[in-house]
Amino acid sequence: xxxNKKLVTEITxxxxxxxxxxxxxxxxxxxxDYSSVKGCMIIRPYGYAIWENIQKILDARFKASGVENxxxxxxxxxxxxxxxxxxxxxxxxxxxxVTHGGDEKLAERLCVRPTSETLFCEHYANIVRxxxxxxxVYNQWCSVVRWEKTTRPFLRSREFLWQEGHTVHRxxxxxxxxxxxxxxxxADFFEHDLGMPVIxxxxxxxxxxxxxxxxxxxxxxxxxxxxxxxxxxxxFGDGFARAFGIQFLDSDNTLKYCHExxxxxxxxxxxxxxMTHGDDSGLxxxxxxxxIQAVVIPVQQHKDGVLDAARAIEKTLRDAGIRxxxxxxxxxxxxxxxxxxxxxxxxxxxxxxxxxxEGKCVIVRRDTREKSFVSTxxxxxxxxxxxxxxxxxxxxxxxxxxxxxTYEAQSFEELKAIADxxxxxxxxxxxxxxxxxxxxxxxxxxxxRCIPFGIAPIGDTCVCCGRAAKKLVYWxxxx
Amino acid sequence: xxxNKKLVTEITxxxxxxxxxxxxxxxxxxxxDYSSVKGCMIIRPYGYAIWENIQKILDARFKASGVENxxxxxxxxxxxxxxxxxxxxxxxxxxxxVTHGGDEKLAERLCVRPTSETLFCEHYANIVRxxxxxxxVYNQWCSVVRWEKTTRPFLRSREFLWQEGHTVHRxxxxxxxxxxxxxxxxADFFEHDLGMPVIxxxxxxxxxxxxxxxxxxxxxxxxxxxxxxxxxxxxFGDGFARAFGIQFLDSDNTLKYCHExxxxxxxxxxxxxxMTHGDDSGLxxxxxxxxIQAVVIPVQQHKDGVLDAARAIEKTLRDAGIRxxxxxxxxxxxxxxxxxxxxxxxxxxxxxxxxxxEGKCVIVRRDTREKSFVSTxxxxxxxxxxxxxxxxxxxxxxxxxxxxxTYEAQSFEELKAIADxxxxxxxxxxxxxxxxxxxxxxxxxxxxRCIPFGIAPIGDTCVCCGRAAKKLVYWxxxx
Numbered sequence: 001x002x003x004n005k006k007l008v009t010e011i012t013x014x015x016x017x018x019x020x021x022x023x024x025x026x027x028x029x030x031x032x033d034y035s036s037v038k039g040c041m042i043i044r045p046y047g048y049a050i051w052e053n054i055q056k057i058l059d060a061r062f063k064a065s066g067v068e069n070x071x072x073x074x075x076x077x078x079x080x081x082x083x084x085x086x087x088x089x090x091x092x093x094x095x096x097x098v099t100h101g102g103d104e105k106l107a108e109r110l111c112v113r114p115t116s117e118t119l120f121c122e123h124y125a126n127i128v129r130x131x132x133x134x135x136x137v138y139n140q141w142c143s144v145v146r147w148e149k150t151t152r153p154f155l156r157s158r159e160f161l162w163q164e165g166h167t168v169h170r171x172x173x174x175x176x177x178x179x180x181x182x183x184x185x186x187a188d189f190f191e192h193d194l195g196m197p198v199i200x201x202x203x204x205x206x207x208x209x210x211x212x213x214x215x216x217x218x219x220x221x222x223x224x225x226x227x228x229x230x231x232x233x234x235x236f237g238d239g240f241a242r243a244f245g246i247q248f249l250d251s252d253n254t255l256k257y258c259h260e261x262x263x264x265x266x267x268x269x270x271x272x273x274x275m276t277h278g279d280d281s282g283l284x285x286x287x288x289x290x291x292i293q294a295v296v297i298p299v300q301q302h303k304d305g306v307l308d309a310a311r312a313i314e315k316t317l318r319d320a321g322i323r324x325x326x327x328x329x330x331x332x333x334x335x336x337x338x339x340x341x342x343x344x345x346x347x348x349x350x351x352x353x354x355x356x357x358e359g360k361c362v363i364v365r366r367d368t369r370e371k372s373f374v375s376t377x378x379x380x381x382x383x384x385x386x387x388x389x390x391x392x393x394x395x396x397x398x399x400x401x402x403x404x405x406t407y408e409a410q411s412f413e414e415l416k417a418i419a420d421x422x423x424x425x426x427x428x429x430x431x432x433x434x435x436x437x438x439x440x441x442x443x444x445x446x447x448x449r450c451i452p453f454g455i456a457p458i459g460d461t462c463v464c465c466g467r468a469a470k471k472l473v474y475w476x477x478x479x
Numbered sequence: 480x481x482x483n484k485k486l487v488t489e490i491t492x493x494x495x496x497x498x499x500x501x502x503x504x505x506x507x508x509x510x511x512d513y514s515s516v517k518g519c520m521i522i523r524p525y526g527y528a529i530w531e532n533i534q535k536i537l538d539a540r541f542k543a544s545g546v547e548n549x550x551x552x553x554x555x556x557x558x559x560x561x562x563x564x565x566x567x568x569x570x571x572x573x574x575x576x577v578t579h580g581g582d583e584k585l586a587e588r589l590c591v592r593p594t595s596e597t598l599f600c601e602h603y604a605n606i607v608r609x610x611x612x613x614x615x616v617y618n619q620w621c622s623v624v625r626w627e628k629t630t631r632p633f634l635r636s637r638e639f640l641w642q643e644g645h646t647v648h649r650x651x652x653x654x655x656x657x658x659x660x661x662x663x664x665x666a667d668f669f670e671h672d673l674g675m676p677v678i679x680x681x682x683x684x685x686x687x688x689x690x691x692x693x694x695x696x697x698x699x700x701x702x703x704x705x706x707x708x709x710x711x712x713x714x715f716g717d718g719f720a721r722a723f724g725i726q727f728l729d730s731d732n733t734l735k736y737c738h739e740x741x742x743x744x745x746x747x748x749x750x751x752x753x754m755t756h757g758d759d760s761g762l763x764x765x766x767x768x769x770x771i772q773a774v775v776i777p778v779q780q781h782k783d784g785v786l787d788a789a790r791a792i793e794k795t796l797r798d799a800g801i802r803x804x805x806x807x808x809x810x811x812x813x814x815x816x817x818x819x820x821x822x823x824x825x826x827x828x829x830x831x832x833x834x835x836x837e838g839k840c841v842i843v844r845r846d847t848r849e850k851s852f853v854s855t856x857x858x859x860x861x862x863x864x865x866x867x868x869x870x871x872x873x874x875x876x877x878x879x880x881x882x883x884x885t886y887e888a889q890s891f892e893e894l895k896a897i898a899d900x901x902x903x904x905x906x907x908x909x910x911x912x913x914x915x916x917x918x919x920x921x922x923x924x925x926x927x928r929c930i931p932f933g934i935a936p937i938g939d940t941c942v943c944c945g946r947a948a949k950k951l952v953y954w955x956x957x958x
Contacts, residue, residue: 035601036559037589040552042602045617048548069527073519073638074553074591074622075575080515093581096554098591100576101626101637110516112553112577112591122514123521138524143553143621147580158580159552 011342013280018224025274026153029283029343039151039158043267046343049291050270051161055141057193057288058163058265061185062139067165070138072119075110080118084243087117090210094147096158112145117211117236117262120166121244128258131170131250137178139165154271155228155479162266168246168258172237175259179235182263183216186231193288194269195394196220196276197402198230199425199474201450206437209262213237219449219474221402222275225423227449227478230272233263271479276398277367283344284367286394287387294383295340296326299333299352309356313349313379320380322387341366346390347383365390367397412464415475416444425449425476429469431462439464446475490821492759497703504753505632508762508822518630518637522746525822528770529749530640534620536672536767537642537744540664541618546644549617551598554589559597563722566596569689573625575637591624596690596715596741599645600723607737610649610729616657618644633750634707634958641745647725647737651716654738658714661742662695665710672767673748674873675699675755676881677709678904678953680929685916688741692716698928698953700881701754704902706928706957709751712742750958755877756846762823763846765873766866773862774819775805778812778831788835792828792858799859801866820845825869826862844869846876891943894954895923904928904955908948910941918943925954 011024026032031047043051059069075098082088095111113119124136141163151157165182169175183200190196198218208215212234220230238257241247246258277284287293294317298310310326317324327336333350340348350362355373363372363383367390374382405424409415418426426446430436440446440463451471462469490503505511510526522530538548554577561567574590592598603615620642630636644661648654662679669675677697687694691713699709717736720726725737756763766772773796777789789805796803806815812829819827829841834852842851842862846869853861884903888894897905905925909915919925919942930950941948 033602033605035552035598036556037552037554037598040554042552042598043550045547045549048550051550052548068524069531070524071522071527071530071622071640073514073516073521074624075516075519075638077515095581096577096589097579098575099578102572102574104626110575119514119516119521123512126512143550145553147583159554161550 011280011282014223014278021278021280022271022274023153025278025282025342031270032153039148041153041157043161046291047270050273050285050289051267053289053291054269055163058185058189059141061189062163062165065137065181065185067137067139070140071142072113072116072123072140074113074142076113076116076118078109078111080122081111083118083121084211084240087211087240091115091146096145096147113142114144114146115262115264116140116142116144116164117166117240118244120262121240121246121260124168124258124260125244125246128168128246128248131248134170134248134258135167135174135178137165137167139163152271154267154274160267162264164264165262167261168241169260170248170250170256170258172259175237175261176235179214179216179233179261179263182261183218183231183233186233186263186265187218190218190220190230191395193391194273194276194286195391195398196230196272196286197395197399199450199452200454201452201474203232203450204437204448204473206434207448209234211236211239212262213239217450220272220276221398221405221425221476222272222479223278223401224275225405225477227425227474227476228268228272228275229449229478230269231263231265234261236260236262275479277394278344281338282342284394285344285346286391287346288391290344290346291323292325292340292343292345293323293387294325294347294349295336295345296324296349296351297333297336297340298326298328299350299355301328303353305356306351306353309376310351313351313361313376316376316380317383320384322380322383347386349383367393408458409463410459412440412444415440415446415463419444419446419475419477423477425474427455427458428463428473428475429457429459429461430471430473431465431467432470433462433465436462436464440475444475445477447478449474449476449478490759490761493702493757500757500759501750501753502632504757504761504821510749510762511632518627520632520636522640525770526749529752529764529768530746532768532770533744533748534642537664537668538620540668541642541644544616544660544664546616546618549619550621551592551595551602551619553592553621555592555595555597557588557590559601560590562597562600563690563719566690566719570594570625573627575624575626592621593623593625594741594743595619595621595623595643596645596719597723599741600719600725600739603647603737603739604723604725607647607725607727610727613649613727613737614646614653614657616644616646618642631750633746633753639746641743643743644741646740647720648739649727649729649735649737651738654716654740655714658693658695658712658740658742661740662697662710662712665712665742665744666697669697669699669709670874672870673752673755673765674870674877675709675751675765676874676878678929678931679933680931680953682711682929683916683927683952685913686927688713690715690718691741692718696929699751699755700877700884700904700955701751701958702757702880703754704884704956706904706953706955707747707751707754708928708957709748710742710744713740715739715741754958756873757823760817761821763873764823764825765870766825767870769823769825770802771804771819771822771824772802772866773804773826773828774815774824775803775828775830776812776815776819777805777807778829778834780807782832784835785830785832788830788855792830792840792855795859796862799863801859801862826865828862846872887937888942889938891919891923894919894925894942898923898925898954898956902956904953906934906937907942907952907954908936908938908940909950909952910944910946911949912941912944915941915943919954923954924956926957928953928955928957
């Protein structure tokens, strides 16, 4: 079989119709199903197992950094949601309202949380008294609801799963450090675990979180050249603390307002993985979150010793902590190859009578389809190394892809010409005015993705108005 | 300090006012906080960590038995909820209704899931075609909402966390086996991990789940002699399958209805732990779910080497997989003793200058306050053994407590006299008629807890009507 041959014919090619390719994959790889609840998705076992792996890795890193998990109510009384002005303006138009409990009309409407800043603030106001009570570094894993008009599985749905961290600090400095620390945890996770390079940067005022002083973001570039906001970390300053009266008695015996942060990532990550690494044969999963890291496929499985050898390999790998499965069903090897390629299993291990005689097996990488004949001696280490290499290769490929699709523009015309014809990031200088940002949005159909950290300016005048530029911005179309 | 001395004076004594004792504990041990959302609770870090431990143990056992996790939408369209008649009658009076998304009135009301049978059934109807697709053994960890009038933290709140398993099978036999298998997993968890003896049995028709053919339960007896339903496992037969059209083509080429089960436990378990093991000094946590299994308290901590010795113990225990914390704060040892007793930490380890000189430390058990002077050599094993013994002792104590509070009644008068004066279980024979069950409820204020498995009858006439008895029933007052 030729490398890169398209094995599975039932999915649309990504070059033909990227959106349809995406939808085909989420359905045919058994990640989700639709239900009669418009705009909500059912996350099926294979999709949910990816989310569980994401949770496990992030939750351990959060806890190592001092995070404690809690659970807040899913409902927010209307009056509580309204306490912080910018926040309610940002969220009220897209919340679901509960008006009745049983047969009874509620005295006050409750919204289903779109995010839980208001609930955490109310709680912090209750429990924080002294500087000795600080910091509180809380997080919750839950689902939230935003009444979106147009929905797509994982990328934008009316209900989605996420984690939301909410912290409260004694000083502005400490809050800023926590904001950056969490952004770094996200960036590291994307790059080292998911093989997804990200740009770290700050959102413009227009794009920042409703009620935040500053929003930091990690932005990833998808295969089609559109950007995806992978995770955000917000520094609230003392804005919410003032709105909710979260004060503490400091060691100098004066009453001060706290400083807060919040930060989150969601099941959107799964959409990002699909659109970064997937190909025309289906999913390609980074080993760190793949429900099955290696699938063992017996060839000529009815011949003496083949199934036993396959199961011995499975046991060796499982004992070494590798997530492994043997498919000994009656389907043909060819069918199985396609099936596990569709499901994005990083490594396929083939074992047949001839391999057994030689004390070897075949390892096939999902991303490149590269085949190696390897000894079954020391197989667990061979497989672990192959998984590490595969993650690195995914990262390198995605990085190259991004570099090839990162452009620079010095004038509005140049920017518009790139935006119209070349999907990707456009680096361009910006004066800092909303007016220019809006013009780029309306006339060139790009939004500011972020003001990147640690990337040198490429000029000193605004790409839009020609006045003095304040910041370099990555512009692009986004999910 | 005398054994069993009441160390913490701020909580109400359990003999004085059991309900207030309970509320004091959940607040003062920092398990929960109230919010402005009526009937909902905030689960604080210490309370949530208990739930995380419960989840971790059960989730691993579920998966070992073939369970796969999924996530279903939190909303159920009114028409979908109404598909199974008994089910909607059971739940409709206590659901929260979403009527608006943003500013728009919804064409159809959505209820916030009180339980998700209807959603799982709809999904199964979509994905099950052939006997090869069976069984599906799914579970989800999520929150559900029931609009209760009277609420109490963990025991009855408008929103609570739980897991709900939903399975679909080829045969009635397989469904029955799964129903029993999950009940056994629950019973084993209660008895071996939580040290809570349970009665396994079947619910009467009056008490069974809305829409089920049979409901099995594990019932635990609380310190005050009231029962708590710890977990339930339901066999639906093919009732839901018929209502939702879940059919499969069997190997004999005929179309058949599936057989289904569902089963769940919730954060109620935490209430059960409190009311089974707690005492007038606060919580007593079973080691399997205790966020801190051992707390190290340095005595005379400013003396040379004390803090180092405490930290060395902490490291030894942590490396052995024990959840351990050292409290080196400036509070007095006495304050710390009370604090960790309030929080139910199973073992306290005291280490001071004299202990260090002798190569020893002091271990104090939370349940009995028994002190041992033990060598710091091999301490990890000593602590592990002490934790195991403590769990066994909790179980034995609770079992004795239950046995002392389990009565038998042969006549209605006898039953009523016991119910009026002696909190606990009353074993009594029953004819099987709803009329008698209702009379016991209305006139003796007891409900049927269950028809126990494997417990011999104690007579042959109904305790209420004197007609032929069909079943032995455990009666009692319940949470």
